[in-house]
Amino acid sequence: MRRFYPLIPVLLLYLVLYVIGSEVRGMWQPMALLAFYAALGQAFNIFLGMTGYVDFGYVAFLALGSYGMALSVSSLYESPWLGEGIILIGLLLGLAMAAVLSLAVGAIALRLRGAYFAIATIGVNEGFRYLIEGVKLWGGSEGIIISRPLREAFGAAGANQLSTFWADTLIYLIAALAALITLLYMRSKISYALTALREDEDAAKVMGVHTTKYKIIAFITSAALGGLIGAAGWTLKLTYVFPADVFNITYTVEAIVIVLLGGAGTLLGPLSGGLIYAALKYWLSVTFPGLQLLILAPIILLIIVAFPQGLIGVLKAKVKGTPLEKVIV
Amino acid sequence: MALLKLENVTKRFGGLTAVDRVSLEIAHGEAIGIVGPNGSGKTTLFNIISGVYPPDEGRVFFEGEDITRLPPYKRTHLGIGRTFQIPRPFSAATVRENVAIGAMFGTLSGNVRVDEALEIADRYLKLTGFYEQRDKISGKLTPVEKKMMEIARALAMRPKLLLLDESMAGMPPKDIDGMIKFLKKVKEEEGIAIVSMVEHIMRAVAGFAQRVVVMHQGRKLLEAPTAEALSDSRVVDIYLGRPSEEAEDAESRRS
Numbered sequence: 001m002r003r004f005y006p007l008i009p010v011l012l013l014y015l016v017l018y019v020i021g022s023e024v025r026g027m028w029q030p031m032a033l034l035a036f037y038a039a040l041g042q043a044f045n046i047f048l049g050m051t052g053y054v055d056f057g058y059v060a061f062l063a064l065g066s067y068g069m070a071l072s073v074s075s076l077y078e079s080p081w082l083g084e085g086i087i088l089i090g091l092l093l094g095l096a097m098a099a100v101l102s103l104a105v106g107a108i109a110l111r112l113r114g115a116y117f118a119i120a121t122i123g124v125n126e127g128f129r130y131l132i133e134g135v136k137l138w139g140g141s142e143g144i145i146i147s148r149p150l151r152e153a154f155g156a157a158g159a160n161q162l163s164t165f166w167a168d169t170l171i172y173l174i175a176a177l178a179a180l181i182t183l184l185y186m187r188s189k190i191s192y193a194l195t196a197l198r199e200d201e202d203a204a205k206v207m208g209v210h211t212t213k214y215k216i217i218a219f220i221t222s223a224a225l226g227g228l229i230g231a232a233g234w235t236l237k238l239t240y241v242f243p244a245d246v247f248n249i250t251y252t253v254e255a256i257v258i259v260l261l262g263g264a265g266t267l268l269g270p271l272s273g274g275l276i277y278a279a280l281k282y283w284l285s286v287t288f289p290g291l292q293l294l295i296l297a298p299i300i301l302l303i304i305v306a307f308p309q310g311l312i313g314v315l316k317a318k319v320k321g322t323p324l325e326k327v328i329v
Numbered sequence: 330m331a332l333l334k335l336e337n338v339t340k341r342f343g344g345l346t347a348v349d350r351v352s353l354e355i356a357h358g359e360a361i362g363i364v365g366p367n368g369s370g371k372t373t374l375f376n377i378i379s380g381v382y383p384p385d386e387g388r389v390f391f392e393g394e395d396i397t398r399l400p401p402y403k404r405t406h407l408g409i410g411r412t413f414q415i416p417r418p419f420s421a422a423t424v425r426e427n428v429a430i431g432a433m434f435g436t437l438s439g440n441v442r443v444d445e446a447l448e449i450a451d452r453y454l455k456l457t458g459f460y461e462q463r464d465k466i467s468g469k470l471t472p473v474e475k476k477m478m479e480i481a482r483a484l485a486m487r488p489k490l491l492l493l494d495e496s497m498a499g500m501p502p503k504d505i506d507g508m509i510k511f512l513k514k515v516k517e518e519e520g521i522a523i524v525s526m527v528e529h530i531m532r533a534v535a536g537f538a539q540r541v542v543v544m545h546q547g548r549k550l551l552e553a554p555t556a557e558a559l560s561d562s563r564v565v566d567i568y569l570g571r572p573s574e575e576a577e578d579a580e581s582r583r584s
Contacts, residue, residue, distance in 0.1 A: 187443070188443060189433055189434075189442075189443055192422075192426065192429065192430050192433055192434075192443070192446075193430075193433075193434065195419055195421065195422050195426070195430070196419050196422075196430050196434075198421075199418075199419035199420050199421055199422065200417045200418075200419060200420075202381065202417075203413065203417040203419070204419070204430075205380075205381075205400070205401040205402050206379050206380070206381065206401045206402075206405065206411055207402075207405065207430055207431050207434055207435050207482065207486065208402045208405030208406055208431070208434035208435035208436070208486060209402055209430070209434045210402050210434075211402070
């Protein structure tokens with residue numbers, strides 16, 4: 001059990017968000033936003049943080065996840081005997097679609113190193129978007145709207161409950177799952193292999209590390225979790241999916257910022273990065289509407305220059321040798 | 330059967346032939362020195378053996394198996410371990426973790442658990458006298474310490490063949506003597522064949538290798554028992570240069 005201690009602060013933080021959200025009036029949506037960004041960071045960190053590879057096409061996995069949910073609901077809503085199973089199938093389909101895409105992208109792009117990998121992935125989300133719009137796949141540019149199917153399957157109240165309560169709750173659960181997987185990886189051979197390949201890929205190979213295998217493990221895990229986030233946090237919550245919205249590279253950039261801000265490769269990093277980023281973004285957009293990104297960018301730049309190891313990276317160095325060392329990882 | 334056998338191995342980089350039709354056999358448990366000046370093809374030869382890149386021509390055999398096109402991590406599992414001329418530690422990891430990575434992924438069985446690997450790492454850290462520093466971040470070691478750590482990391486892979494790339498460069502003579510003693514002990518106890526490559530520290534070869542291969546401009550110039558090789562006039566020539574004809578003329582006129 002001792003090995004799971006580091007999960008305590010993570011789960012506590014999510015619990016605090018959840019309790020504030022459900023107990024304080026008007027706080028459910030802001031807290032859900034924080035949880036969404038924390039989950040996004042946590043999922044992306046498994047690839048970016050642990051391997052050191054930057055995937056600019058990451059949002060495509062969230063997008064395919066959101067299509068998975070949309071396809072499941074829009075094609076199964078007339079089978080009432082499935083009940084909530086439709087949502088479960090949607091989540092699994094989203095996960096599977098993201099995983100399959102990651103396998104396809106990874107098999108090609110993960111042969112490339114560093115900047116070349118980043119460039120190869122940059123077109124994935126745009127390419128997919130144009131494919132869907134061009135061949136009119138899955139509703140083409142009109143996307144898929146599931147508000148009516150949801151109402152028909154679950155009734156107005158049920159559909160409302162799903163999109164305003166369960167979608168957000170699922171995000172908390174996915175974030176916790178991502179944290180658990182991160183910790184399991186950190187405590188296993190996977191983390192040693194990824195550390196080796198992140199530091200020196202050629203040396204890692206000569207030390208016997210099957211680098212491609214471990215890169216793909218991290219890539220698929222990260223993508224599958226991204227698929228779940230897209231399925232729950234986008235389609236189920238918003239009840240529609242439009243290609244122009246879900247293949248938006250902004251989310252990839254936000255995910256990168258969150259991971260770097262909090263501390264790449266750490267467990268608490270993406271969570272704290274997600275909280276800080278989302279809170280700043282939310283607060284700025286309320287206080288200085290329209291100017292939020294202009295103000296946010298230099299702040300983030302400053303933080304990243306001042307703490308290149310990320311917030312948790314700095315904190316980890318500070319607590320080294322103290323009992324806190326066991327919890328802050 | 331030879332442990333390692335190179336058959337007419339050639340590697341070109343553009344117009345440069347870095348290794349030119351080199352053949353070599355190494356037996357189980359043998360200690361060999363490869364010497365040669367800078368640019369003579371030693372490191373390229375090591376890279377071909379460890380699988381960093383395949384040769385353009387020729388074949389490589391390990392215990393009779395053709396490994397010419399085998400990826401490096403699979404060669405490691407067969408029992409080829411190496412160090413690097415310019416040390417390549419996994420800088421962010423501690424010394425202990427570095428060595429554990431070798432034990433975890435580099436061994437023949439391939440299913441070493443994390444805790445087992447850390448124990449194996451401790452054993453080799455004690456053996457190399459590094460145990461006290463095991464929790465240090467490896468990127469912060471001195472270059473010579475990094476070389477020692479790489480040897481521990483390679484040994485933790487339980488290789489049958491250990492390739493040492495300039496492992497003693499930069500060490501004071503006293504440490505070189507200590508190192509040679511250590512390598513001899515390891516070779517005896519673990520039955521490892523060791524190929525040590527040096528540019529100019531003949532002391533490191535003389536005290537250790539049974540046989541020396543001299544490389545020059547990508548070719549194998551000479552292969553002979555150590556004492557014989559190091560006193561060969563051709564070896565002296567490639568290091569010190571041959572007196573030019575003019576100089577010889579001047580010399581003869583003066584006398």
